[in-house]
Amino acid sequence: MFARRIAVVGAGYVGLTTAACLASLGHRVCCADVEVAKVERLRRGEVGILEPELPDLVTEGLAAGRLSFVVGARRAVGDAEVVFLCLPTPMGEDGSADLAAVESVIAETRELLPTGCVVVTKSTVPVGTAHRLAELLGRHDVAVVSNPEFLREGSAVTDFLNPDRVVVGSDAQDAAERVAALYARLGAPTVLTDAASAEMVKYAANCFLAMKLSYVNAVAELCERLGANVTDVTEGIGYDRRIGQAFLQPGPGWGGSCLPKDTAALARVAAAVGLDFPLLQATIDTNHHQRSRTVAKVRMAVGGSLAGARIGLLGLTFKAGTDDLRDSPALAVAGALAAEGAELTGHDPAVRVVSGPLTVVDDPYAVAKDADALVLLTEWPEFRALDWTMVAELLNGKVVIDTRNHLDPDVLSRAGLTWHGVGRPSVAC
Structure with missing residues (x-):
């Protein structure tokens, strides 16, 4: 398996688990968040959410030099081969998913993404979001891939490292295969669509x-x-x-x-x-x-x-x-x-x-x-x-x-x- 340079934007339940677990699989991961205090705590190995096994993985990743934390997405994506968007998509007043955070990061980083980079939506987003983000990016040299998470709070690390399946979707087959390869060591059934x-x-x-x-x-x-x-x-x-x-x-x-x-x-x-x-x-x-x-x-x-x-x-x-x-x-x-x-x-x-x-x-x-x-x-x-x-x-x-x-x-x-x-x-x- 090739180790990839990965950026994870968002250090909540999904983002932090994704970053720590990918680092444990041998990838080099830079995790970004907008909260300065949170980033400082994470750099010290202090995990502020109750999630079994996660503090140990963060500590191990930091010690091995495979996991780092920065403030702001712009500082994370500069040399990334794969960028995971793990951002909140809360319910709006009309019941629809609010994509403001996701779209804001796309606008903030689109000029900084390296040629050939793959942007991955890990957040739960409405059908059609990948196509919309590709239009917002306006970059034919950057593919957008959907890779939904299936993590249960309280067992997120176990779920990530022992998945029932890995689902990867993109209109660019090679980009989907690159994202699927990140999970190769897990041996899980993979749905490419x-x-x-x-x-x-x-x-x-x-x-x-x-x-x-x-x-x-x-x-x-x-x-x-x-x-x-x-x-x-x-x-x-x-x-x-x-x-x-x-x-x-x-x-x-x-x-x-x-x-x-x-x-x-x-x-x-x-x-x-x-x-x-x-x-x-x-x-x-x-x-x-x-x-x-x-x-x-x-x-x-x-x-x-x-x-x-x-x-x-x-x-x-x-x-x-x-x-x-x-x-x-x-x-x-x-x-x-x-x-x-x-x-x-x-x-x-x-x-x-x-x-x-x-x-x-x-x-x-x-x-x-x-x-x-x-x-x-x-x-x-x-x-x-x-x-x-x-x-x-x-x-x-x-x-x-x-x-x-x-x-x-x-x-x-x-x-x-x-x-x-x-x-x-x-x-x-």
Whole structure:
């Protein structure tokens, strides 16, 4: 494998993981970001996001001289053979992806890119973006390639180095093959296609996963009404290889930095070309319903009114293993509880401060003190290991709403607590 000179623009979850992992594969990588303080920390090997294995890879890359950090894209691209754009594409007010950051970097660097360089969009971008960026570049000697990422927060390094597949798309076959060669050591199946299809792969994948989560949440609600157990149901269907076990865990709704914006963006794209996509809209609507259903469970548990109720929240991030609060269903539920007058105290192993009507404490037992109900919203392993007898003594109301089916109902029952899960029969003390 030939070592390439690579520039990575953006040092967030995707950019930093991409830079550190490519450096670990032997490439020489310069990673750029606009935040001066972040770049200075990274030069010292200090990683400011919770991502297992990433700090070690950054430290190793710096020590080996294969990884460096600079302020600003212009300083990174001058001698690069491949430039990865790992920039935020947040959801705009109309639901479409905002490409301002991507287009800004293209405008800033187009005159500096070396002849024969390949620009790679790693960010999730709408179908047609590669073609648009090629027009903005106005450089026939610079190819644009789509290479979507499929990284899960909390396991991003593992996902990068052990991918299910590598997808590379471009209208320039040789450029696509050069990008695919960067991953050759990983031995993953590689899909070489056109740019539009590669861009579509990411949206199609994420929206399918969101659909699967909304489906299992709807099934869980049906199980509650019919007296079935969703855990047994999902086990039964998950052994079917056509379905699989992944993304079949009910919860308070899905969130994070990807699924909400990607479902909204694909819905917007479909509408723009006159396609009615009711299945996708139902996926989004079901997710909103699930959050409302969670609030209704808490309301019922405290007697029918949340006004003045003291509610303890366990977990605030959108999933365990990350410190990411973006579009967290836990915070959405918290906001709805507060809107009905609940007084909220929360704890999360990865969070110290949250804006809004919520007091965050360092001790999970402080969450339970004098609370009328305890609500588990994020599936941190630490919560299973709590002394539930002590929790029961601290609680005012002896009820726990477990929105992830994460806790052992029998353990809580023996502690004198009533457990309410999702899609499963409640267990009383």
